[in-house]
Amino acid sequence: DAPRFAFTVPSINCESPAKRYHWRVLPQGMKNSPVICQWYVASLLSPLRTALGDAVIIHHYIDNILVCASDHSLLAHALDLTTNALVAAGFELQQDKIQRMPPWKYLGLEITKQTIVPQKLAIRTKVRTLADVHQLCGSLNWVRPWLGIPTKDLAPLFNLLKGGEGLSSPRVLTPEAEVALEKVQKTILARQAHRYHPGLPFKFIILGKLPHLHGIIHQWDQVLKDQGLGDPLLIIEWVFLSHHRSKRMTRPQELVAELILKARSRIRELAGCDFSCIHIPIKLETFEELLQTNEYLQFALDSYTGRVAVDRPAHKLFN
Template identity: 35%
Template sequence: MNLFGSIQRGLPLLSALPKQWKIVILDIKDCFFSIPLCHQDRPRFAFTIPALNHMEPDKRFQWKVLPQGMANSPTMCQLFVKAALEPVRQYFPSLLLLHYMDDILLCHKDMMLLQKSYSFLIKMLNQWGLQIAAEKVQISEVGSFLGTIIFPDKILPQKLEIRRDHLHTLNDFQKLLGSINWLRPFLKISSAELKPLFDILKGDSHISSPRALTPAANKALQVVENALQNAQLQRIEESQPFNLCVFKTAQLPTAVLWQDGPLLWIHPNASLARVIDWYPNAVAQLALHGLKAAVTHFGRDPKLLIVPYTATQVQVLAATSDDWAVLVTSFSGQIDNHYPRHPILQFALNQAIVFPQVTAKNPLPEGIIVYTDGSKTGVGAYVTNNKIVSKQYNETSPQIVECLVVLEVLKAFPGPLNIVSDSSYVVNAVNLLEAAGVIKSSSKVTDIFQKIQAVLLHRRFPVYITHVRAHSGLPGPISRGNDLADQATRVVAAALSSQVDAARNFHKQFHVTAETLRHSLCIDQKGG
């Protein structure tokens, strides 16, 4: 069997229903069992029921209607109902007709036209052998559709009961977070507030592996419960424009499509693709996501894109960031930084502006120059004014060692500072860290990056870091400074290696204790 796959990429957004338009909601009765299979296909869906104790021949049957449980049945159901509804869409072009599986919603501002379209729809369904469930028809100002409650001016999610006594395994938490994620378009909860819950999903991948609700996760659930009390989306005012607002919430931004109230809350992906997520890029990516959502659900762009950056900062970002360049060139409207005055939107306005303040883009003429290097032997070194400082670290990755050296340099030189490194990995990381929103916790360098970020955020004077190719053989002070730092790591490593080799030979010959080795060969405790 060739799988059809999904032909409807998601649920319709009900806040796209114009405000005060009338609605009719109905449900197709026994939809699967009302869709006949072609006669030539029925033998392909034959099955046998064995006779008890072989007392008679086995009974053989075949499906005459769409079988439940077949992989393609949901898709075939959608296609069949879609074909039945097509004449209704063509005959009433101004009618909003929402169809998802066997659920149908009709919406129009004229009640008489709505009643005509409803009668015509019943007729079309009957011609295709489909019947509506009369007891489930809703013709009123308030109705329930696809798990939400529709009012004339707003949309409310159905209440989610969060039971903590059932949360014991990975599967339990996965289901809970799936329900919360389904409700997030209604909720102004930032990703940082839900992070303790997302963290519970990490670890043992077995579906029944044990999990426990941490104090931080319990606090996050309380935030969800409080948000659910007031969760709602506004139905759109068809004749008025709407805006896209991106807020500088903690760690990752949060966005909303806004028209005198929230039309849709938009959140970034909880799973990070990079170790360091640069906050300005996260803002641009979420803005692009919001623009796509606006066109997908409302068929038009927002009038304003409101971001937490001034016009000058937007120009700088567009010139230095690919994400911002794409955003600025793809959005034809106005980019602003003045948010609507509304109590709902005050939750993010007290956060600090996340924009590079200390990390410079150009060399600092008044700054001291420091050359850094790290080796796989764990030796790191930095050079300034031909003075060499080296240190042994308990690491074997050159990148991690150089990160530790840069951290030492940032602490040792609080004034204007130029750092020259032959590790592009370290240079790129330091340039991102000041304005990084989230640092991926699963990375080995997370702790070091967090310390570098903390030092950068507390610096008063700027720092510039740049990359130089190692062992280039070029003349001049930059190559010479890098060579000095590189040689320093090799000399210290060689000295340490000689001590270690001597200790091994001494121990092999005399079988002495580690304490005796240290005293005999003058090795400090760290070297031993």
């Protein structure tokens, strides 16, 4: 597409034909440069994905590429094919940037053999303007799915976003917001998500107290528990409701339905499947009645073939 983004340099007083140039690299500041880069790298990786099949996963965003496979020999083969394809297309790869051993760093995440955590997150505690609050809340919203920071803990920070002023309008952290930041920093140090187990089904459980319900997409490794080898709970992602709720009266079953819809949509994006079990905080007889009369739950569970449970697995996080 380089010729389409050519530019022309006219001669002085039209003394000679204008000279036409086109970019050999994507220019800095050109708004569609990332889109062109993403498209071009995708065109190189697409044949590899087809040739390698489902046994290999190749993720990429702009110039960040993650190659995954079930065994080392297949991974090495896929990595060689990927690097060869990029080099043949004219890309220069720095060997020291190719990460072959854990922890692998990809798009702000640090991936180990068992867990996934955000890379060191610098939380800006100096808030002076509304723009600073937007940046802070944006960073926290990004890490929430992996760290499980509850909405109620972030509410004092989200409340600083209220008001129709410009981004340069002054803001100051309230005492409640400072306490919220302390909780967030402790959570960042203590929690992580897990890499999924390919042989286990995905489950979803709804936790919390009204109106701050939330859920966890997870797997349960009963073998680990039976043999006393570790924690059977594998947290894939946390699911939260929006902090900004409608002004109308919202019933608890509507919140449950919204979480189920959000979680089912997310697991289709992540794994292309549905949950084997959904644990809900409703008594069985109440759930059966609601399922017949409440359209929100009916929509949320439409075409769901898994099991709905009203009990919780025995785990400290679920108590």
